Amino acid sequence: MILLNGKETAQGILRELSASVASAGCRPPGLAVILAGEDPASQIYVRAKERACGEVGIVPVSFTLPAATPQSELLALIRDCNTRQDIDGILLQLPLPLGIEPETCLLAIDPGKDVDGFHPENVGRCSLGLPGFMPCTPAGVLELLRRYQLSPSGKKAVVVGRSNIVGKPLASLLYRQGVDATVTICHSKTQGLARECCEADFLFVAMGRPEIITADMVKEGVVVVDIGISRTADGLRGDVDFASVSLKARAITPVPGGAGPMTIAMLMQNTVQAWKKRMNI
Ligand code: NDP
Numbered sequence: 148m149i150l151l152n153g154k155e156t157a158q159g160i161l162r163e164l165s166a167s168v169a170s171a172g173c174r175p176p177g178l179a180v181i182l183a184g185e186d187p188a189s190q191i192y193v194r195a196k197e198r199a200c201g202e203v204g205i206v207p208v209s210f211t212l213p214a215a216t217p218q219s220e221l222l223a224l225i226r227d228c229n230t231r232q233d234i235d236g237i238l239l240q241l242p243l244p245l246g247i248e249p250e251t252c253l254l255a256i257d258p259g260k261d262v263d264g265f266h267p268e269n270v271g272r273c274s275l276g277l278p279g280f281m282p283c284t285p286a287g288v289l290e291l292l293r294r295y296q297l298s299p300s301g302k303k304a305v306v307v308g309r310s311n312i313v314g315k316p317l318a319s320l321l322y323r324q325g326v327d328a329t330v331t332i333c334h335s336k337t338q339g340l341a342r343e344c345c346e347a348d349f350l351f352v353a354m355g356r357p358e359i360i361t362a363d364m365v366k367e368g369v370v371v372v373d374i375g376i377s378r379t380a381d382g383l384r385g386d387v388d389f390a391s392v393s394l395k396a397r398a399i400t401p402v403p404g405g406a407g408p409m410t411i412a413m414l415m416q417n418t419v420q421a422w423k424k425r426m427n428i
Pocket of ligand 1: 284307308309310311312313314333334335336337340353354355356374375376377406407408410411
């Protein structure tokens with residue numbers, strides 16, 4: 148069984164990015180990191196992203212806003228970041244506090260600085276196979292498989308979850324030309340989830356329901372990517388029951404240390420990509 152070590156793979160990507168930033172001989176990339184509200188999980192994610200910036204040589208420009216911040220103020224900050232010359236990418240940490248519409252805020256981000264790949268223009272580009280920023284979690288998952296030389300081409304891929312930030316874009320990347328998987332998308336209304344999962348050569352799970360996928364729901368030799376992460380009384384858990392599923396899988400990601408670090412690495416990669424474009428490198 149191959150353990151798909153996202154942590155180590157992500158470290159390698161950060162080192163590659165750091166070398167390309169260090170050798171550029173111009174101002175470093177700048178990433179606006181906007182955190183609105185006091186969600187503890189978001190605070191942890193933002194700190195991890197700022198740490199990764201430090202490893203790559205990206206300058207994080209952090210904005211922490213109280214939960215009661217009016218939407219108009221957040222929009223004004225985003226517009227300011229859009230025009231600032233020292234900022235190449237904008238990260239707006241989700242979820243946003245109640246009363247702030249994420250769609251409106253994401254739409255306000257300059258698509259050329261939308262390093263999370265959530266702006267509808269980048270979503271459209273991604274689904275059409277045009278150049279643009281790919282959403283970080285799906286891109287990270289594919290990059291992890293690529294680096295382990297596990298190709299889903301021609302294989303049956305099952306994606307459990309259809310959110311705008313994970314399930315949908317992951318499915319659309321999986322069936323794009325060059326990746327070439329045959330894709331099934333499952334969600335909470337899917338009848339016979341176990342039957343669908345059992346068909347998968349590549350199983351991608353992003354539900355946010357701890358350890359729902361058990362060994363009887365997968366076939367022998369499956370490649371499993373567990374994107375889900377839930378805080379339980381026993382610590383962080385994925386959507387996959389690692390102990391039993393790993394006995395049948397050909398390859399599997401751990402939680403934590405799988406998709407999470409790869410997501411951050413892709414955010415750094417997108418930021419460097421945005422910076423290179425603006426600096427004509
Ligand atoms: P959402 O809550 O937006 O989406 C969850 C999806 O799972 C929905 O499509 C839902 O179906 C489906 N679902 C829920 N329960 C079931 C079930 N019992 N059977 C089948 N499908 C089900 O979550 P996200 O996509 O934002 O995140 C999913 C998980 O991934 C979370 O644990 C999150 O923390 C994690 N995550 C991890 C990241 C990383 O970097 N590793 C990044 C982003 C997320 P329906 O649409 O019908 O409601």
